[in-house]
Amino acid sequence: KRQKKSIAGQLRDRLPEDILGILTLAGKLADEDGFEVFAVGGFVRDILLRQPNFDIDLVAEGDGIAFAYKLAGVLGGRVKAHHKFKTAVIILPNGQRIDVATARLEYYEYPAALPVVELSSIKMDLYRRDFTINALAVHLNPGRFGLLEDFFGAQRDIKDKIIRVLHSLSFVEDPTRILRAIRFEQRFEFRIGGQTERLIRNAVQMTFFQKLSGTRIFHELRLIFDERNALRCLRRMDSFALLTHIHPNLTLDDKLIKYLEELESVRNWYRLLYEEPAAQSWIVYLLGLCGHLPPEELVQIAGNLGFTERQRHDFLALRERTGQALGKLINWSQSGEPLSGLYFILHELPVEGVLLLMAKSTRDQVKKAISVYLTRLRHIKLEIGGADLRIIGLEPGPAYGRILREVLAARIDGKAECRGDQLALAESLAGHIPDIKTKKPQNTATPPS
């Protein structure tokens, strides 16, 4: 029997103290109850790849739910159990999540003449997974802590940088794995293996992918759009003729690719500045891909991808509003108006729309101005408000909005930086508005005589 490799050293070197503590505790508790527990999946893959990933995924060769309660009890977390699937999620007070699954023993009928194949239940569990690199398990029980279970050659595939399925029916069983293969390939700069690539082409040709529900495709697409290099995934999808499942007319030509490159660098720039989910990447990319199509085709896309009513509304409305804003933006950039003009154009849009316009702008000067809007202008607040207008004796009414808007414009253009200047400007503006009386607030409760 082959020697199992230990990655105990890598676990100790590459994991934060608290995560390592959780793994050690899990092994100890399982051992007390006489079963094996493993860390599995992307968590193990990412340790070998030296990628940060602190989403702990455990599989117990015992009652996973009971185990989750025990572990959560010691760690002070709460448990959400799914009895139907014998899985649970532990949520710790600091927000850390631990997924726990039960390695299901399943009995397969074999022809009587064949010898019974003995499979450990962890092996059965790993065999259902998508790719070899995601099908690693590491022992956590004391004495075996850190020993790697690699039934399918994952270590070799990681070394050779290959995405490979575990068996030839994998994409038939679950065609969403086609998009997952592309996503992992592009994320890690791996290559989908030759046989696996043939299986993908087959599955596409045999219309397995086409039979997926729009909702499932959309779920995987969203994960792709969240990748740093989503565009490379889209190009790979195009090479498998998969973009047509978003919409039949969708292909990537040079012009669209150039725009999407710009969009990706704008999105990644924004993501570096602000924590996710500050902007929803799916709507940015889908409008980047399809924004040029006529509205009725966008309605079709919303249907093809099984959008919820809300998603459909956001998608169509954003397309409409960025279209209008683009016209105003062009006028603004040609008119030599100050930054406040840009502010009022962009302020009406959600940040996703602003990112689309920033990518669309071919003039560096306009792009720069939009970046100033995103990083600075949109956060500007006036030092005065409605209450101040009342104190200086203005009648409350629609003019308040107009005055404050003008003061804000001046503030953005650097003309009324402090509170005193803003108050003075508000007063002088009030003097120029004919329908507003400047008078001391008075008691209106007395009935007319």
Ligand code: ATP
């Ligand atoms: P990511 O870094 O994107 O979160 P991950 O590998 O952790 O990647 P998850 O989607 O969280 O991905 O899935 C966890 C594990 O479950 C995977 O590592 C894989 O083993 C398994 N898995 C997920 N989706 C599938 C699927 N469609 N078919 C088979 N196995 C899957």
